Amino acid sequence: MIISSTKYRTLKKSFFNFIFLLLSVNILFSQVESLNDSFFYREDQIYIGISFVLLESNQKDLSSRGLSSHFQLGVIRDFPITKNGRFAFGFGLGMNYEKYKTNLYRNVDQSGKAIYSIINDNSKSPLYFSIHSIETPLTFRWRSSSIKDYAFWRVYGGVSLQWNYSVIGKQGSIYLPVLDNLERIGTTSHLSFGYNTWNFYVAYRLSPFFKTESLAPSSSSIEFNPIKIGLIFYFL
Numbered sequence: 039m040i041i042s043s044t045k046y047r048t049l050k051k052s053f054f055n056f057i058f059l060l061l062s063v064n065i066l067f068s069q070v071e072s073l074n075d076s077f078f079y080r081e082d083q084i085y086i087g088i089s090f091v092l093l094e095s096n097q098k099d100l101s102s103r104g105l106s107s108h109f110q111l112g113v114i115r116d117f118p119i120t121k122n123g124r125f126a127f128g129f130g131l132g133m134n135y136e137k138y139k140t141n142l143y144r145n146v147d148q149s150g151k152a153i154y155s156i157i158n159d160n161s162k163s164p165l166y167f168s169i170h171s172i173e174t175p176l177t178f179r180w181r182s183s184s185i186k187d188y189a190f191w192r193v194y195g196g197v198s199l200q201w202n203y204s205v206i207g208k209q210g211s212i213y214l215p216v217l218d219n220l221e222r223i224g225t226t227s228h229l230s231f232g233y234n235t236w237n238f239y240v241a242y243r244l245s246p247f248f249k250t251e252s253l254a255p256s257s258s259s260i261e262f263n264p265i266k267i268g269l270i271f272y273f274l
Contacts, residue, residue: 079118079123079185080115080116080117080118080123080126081116081123081126081179081181081183081274082113082114082115082116082274083113083114083116083128083272083273083274084112084113084272084273084274085110085111085112085113085114085130085132085270085271085272085273086110086111086270086271086273087108087109087110087111087239087268087269087270087271088107088108088109088110088268088269089107089108089109089239089241089266089267089268089269090105090106090107090108090266090267090268091106091107091108091136091138091264091265091266092106092264092265092266092267093106093138093140093262093264093265094262094263094264094265095260095261095262095263096259096260096261097156097260097261099141099156099158100140100141100142100156100260100262101140101141102138102139102140102141103139103140103141103164103166104139105139106136106137106138106139106140106264107136107137108134108135108136108137108241108264108266108268109134109135109136110132110133110134110135110173110270111132111133112130112131112132112133112173112175113130113131113132114128114129114130114175114177115128115129115130116128116179117129122184123183123184123185124180124181124182124183125178125179125180126178126179126181127176127177127178127179128175128176128177128178128179128194128196129174129175129176129177130173130174130175130176130177131172131173131174132172132173132174132175133170133171133172133173134169134170134171134172134173134200135168135169135170135171136168136169136171136264137166137167137168137169138166138167138168138169138264139164139166140164140165140166140167141156141157141158141164142154142155142156142157142164142165142260143155143156143157143162143163143164143165143209144165144207144209144214144216144219146254147254149254151252151253151254151257152218152219152252152253152254152257153253153254153257154219154248154253154257154260155257163209163210164209165207165208165209165214165216166207166208166209167205167206167207167208167214167216168205168206169202169204169205169220170202170203170204170205171200171201171202171203171224172200172201172203173198173199173200173201174198174199175196175197175198175228176196176197176198176199177194177195177196177228178194178195178196179192179193179194180192180193180194181193188274189233189234190233190234191231191232191233192230192231192232192233192237192272193229193230193231194229194230194231195227195228195229195230196227196228197225197226197227197228197244198225198226198228198241199223199224199225200223200224200225200226201222201223202217202220202221202222202223202224204217205217205220218249218252219248219249219252219253220247220248220249221245221246221247221248221249223245224243224244224245224247225243225244225245226241226242226243226244226245226266227241227242227244228240228241228242228266229241230270235271235272235273236269236271237269237270237271237272238268238269238270239266239267239268239269239270240265240266240267241265241266242263242264242265242266243262243263243264243265246261247261247262247263247264248260248261248262
C-alpha cells in the first residue's frame with residue numbers, strides 16, 4: 039500500500055494542525071493549574087529529539103550505507119503521583135520520522151512476495167527507506183524540580199507505541215511498496231536523562247520490524263532492531 043502524494047500532503051498538514059492545537063491546549067492548561075494551586079504543578083512539555091540509528095540484526099552482514107537517522111516532535115501531559123511533583127507519569131502524542139540507509143536489496147518472486155537479501159558490493163543499488171509514524175509515549179518520570187525551579191535534573195523512561203502511516207522505499211531511482219513488508223504497529227523502549235533543556239536519549243525497538251508473512255520463503259530471515267542514540271530537548 040502506497041499513499042499518494044496528494045493524500046500524503048493532506049494527511050501531513052492535518053497532523054501538523056493537530057499537533058499545533060495540542061501545543062496550544064497544553065500551554066493553556068499548564069498556566070491555569072500553576073496560577074490556581076501554588077502547591078501543585080505539572081511539567082507538561084513539548085519535546086523535540088534527533089538521533090542517529092544503529093542497526094542491530096540477526097544478520098551479521100547487515101549494515102548502514104550512510105547515516106540512518108531519527109527525528110521526533112510532540113507534547114507530553116504530566117500526571118504527578120507524589121505531592122512534591124518529583125515523581126510522575128507522562129502520556130504524550132507526537133510524530134516520528136526515521137530514515138534508514140541499508141545494504142539490503144529487495145526483489146520479488148513470481149507470486150509477488152518480497153525477497154530481501156544483503157549486498158556487500160556496489161553491483162546493485164541498496165534499499166533506502168523512510169518511515170513516518172504517529173507515536174504515543176508513556177513514561178515514568180523523576181526530576182529534581184520544584185514549583186519555582188525550572189532548571190533541574192531528570193530521568194524519564196518508558197515505552198512508545200508507534201503507528202506507521204507512510205513508508206517511502208527507494209532502490210536506485212525506483213520507488214518500492216516497502217510498507218507492505220513492515221509491521222504497521224510497533225513498540226519501542228526509551229530512556230532520557232539530563233539537565234534542563236538538554237538530555238541524552240536512547241531507544242530500542244521491542245517488537246518485530248518486518249512482517250514475515252509478506253516475505254517469500256526464499257527471502258533472508260531478517261530480524262531488525264534499530265537502536266537510537268541522540269539528544270532530546272524538553273520545553274515547558
